Amino acid sequence: MAELITIARPYAEAAFSYAKEQNALQSWSDVLADLAAISENEDMTKFLANPSHSKEQKLDMFLSLLGAASVTDAVKNFLIALAEQGRLSxxxxxxxxxxxxxAAEEKRIKASIASAMELNDEQKSKLSAALNSKFGVDVDVEYTTDSALIAGVRIKVGDWVVENTAVTQIQKLGAAIAH
Structure with a gap:
């Protein structure tokens, strides 16, 4: 996985630079999301891994699945560059x-908040406001419920984590008793 991220980084940066220059960040975001979904399909993964298919066949498959409306010259050139280097995967x-x-350009970050029970709108609003204030940017929050937490919340923003759950408290109590 780390290798694919390293391989993908210059392509992502090039696509981002071009999209920003063209004032087309959202359209490129949409196209790349579609391409990612295509590449993650189990049949497509097998197709890409099959050495009997040429780079041109793999490129043609992506272009046909993406649809003519999404295939601009820039997108096609981008896919050609990936295909020529065997990087479509x-x-x-x-x-x-x-x-x-x-997200960094738009001064947004993503956060995930897991709670033992469904949070109401007021609680979500307070948590979102607190995160926006703490990080000084718009925070996109994804809320989930996880009954295994027993009670409390776990908040993750990048590497920053706050875990105030019953499970954590029980683990700390157990460790304190053991010492």
Whole structure:
């Protein structure tokens, strides 16, 4: 996985640079998301891994699945560059890295909040406001429920994690008793 991310980074940066220059970040984001979905398909993964298919056949498959409406000259040239280097399998990572660059450009970050029970709108609003204030940018929050937490919340923003759950407290208590 780390190797594909390394391979994908220059392509994502090139696509981002071009999209930003053309004021087309959202359209490129959409196209890359579609390409990532195509590349992650189980049948497509097998097709790409099959050495009996030429680079041209692999490129043609992507172009046909993407649809004529999404295939601009720039997108086609981008796919040609990936195909010539045998990098079409890295498209899901290209898309992911592009989204990270786009979020940074738009001064947005992503956060995930897991709670033992469904949070109400007021709680979600307070948590979102607190995160926006802490990080000084717009924070896109994804809320999930995880009954295994028993009670409390786990908040993740990149490498920053706050875990105030019953499970964590029980583990700390157990460790304190053991010492």
């Amino acid at each position: 890295a498209l899901s990572f290209v898309s992911k890295l592009f989204e990270e660059l786009k």
